[in-house]
Amino acid sequence: MKAQTQLEFPLFKGEALTQLPEDLFIPPEALEIYLEDFSGPMDVLLYLIQKKDIDILDLDLSEITGQYIQYIELMDALKIELAADYLVMAATLAQIKSRMLIPQAEEEEVEQDPRSELIRRLQEYQRFKSVSESISNLPRVDRDFFIASAALPTFKEQSPVINISAIELAEIFHTASTRPKFSAHHEIRFEELSTQDRIALILSILNKSNVIQFFQTYQKEEGKQGVVVSLLASLDLAKDGHVELIQNEDSNQLYIKSTNRGFH
């Protein structure tokens, strides 16, 4: 153990530690071992409380805080790496202690006991700490009991047997060979009508008349593709605010109206 072979005394509060603080329960050479055994600051705190054999509710916070802080100072002096959680707890304790020292003004609402949150957490932690100890004591596989097993017999090599008649096989072959081909030849062509050109066309028509009907923007022989390109072009223009698309409630006809914002 590191602590046992140490020749120099650790420094505690700036002085070489030749004597233990009297109210310390754990000898420092054992502290490292203890610390490994503690699962966290709550565990240390519970330990301090239980060592004193007092009810959590009678917690004398200034005493416990003093001891707790002494512990972590000592751990620090012994160069035991401290988890940040231990320091958080020290800060919490110091905060509660300071709140308890501040006298309460009478007109203030009756404040909760500053200790209550900490005590509630300690009690909640204590429940799980205690039940986890019970679970640790349950019989556990490969520690307290063992599973029986036997070496396996050599397995017979089982060649897969396929149960199928010649006619069934022929049917399967037929289905497979006449399965429709889903992979067909497909050629990608460049678009013949460009949306950009259609936008230019629509704008040039709108230069002559302020409002045009949608059907004026394409030609019959262009087919569906023409309609689609015109629609894309109109939507594009509308998106950028160059035109408004208008449709009267009583007609199916779509009008394109110039907003006269120009497009050049």
Next chain:
Amino acid sequence: MNISDNLANIVESILFGSGRPMRLSEIKTLLSTQNIEAELPNIKIAMNSLEDRFASSALEIKEVASGYRLQIRNEYGDFLYPLWNDNSNRLSKALMETVSIIAYKQPVTRGDIEDIRGVSVSSQIIRSLLDREWIKAAGYRDVPGRPTLYETTKIFLNDLNLQTLNDLPPLPEALPAEEALDQLEVG
């Protein structure tokens, strides 16, 4: 061979050879692959007669969360312990506290565990519990950061010789801290 006399032997071979707990329904399926149709009650009867046969031996049949398994009676554990004593079964207090919180409050996030334990949950502990297959991720909580929710597994119960979570020791009652605290004098 006479199947009904032999059913106990077949069940025995399955329990010995499976290396894990077996359900009656799984045994039924294995039997049917050999064209033996046995009803679940009959398999249970075979299981019971096997149990009688083991009565004076070091073995016992135990029902755990994932089915039936054959294990060595507790009283012979001491003879085997040196064989297995490689510290891998020594579990830290922190690990046991963590798995206990998951068992009683599942599903929980790391944050929930940290709230109770007052200390950050090391990734090593979670890793170790996942490696043992004692816990598993069971989705995410719908809050910022979407933390993983953990719950315990059947293997956790199997390894503790338990059938259901209800077999775990009861969680101590929460002390009525609030009431008691109200009576405290603010000092």
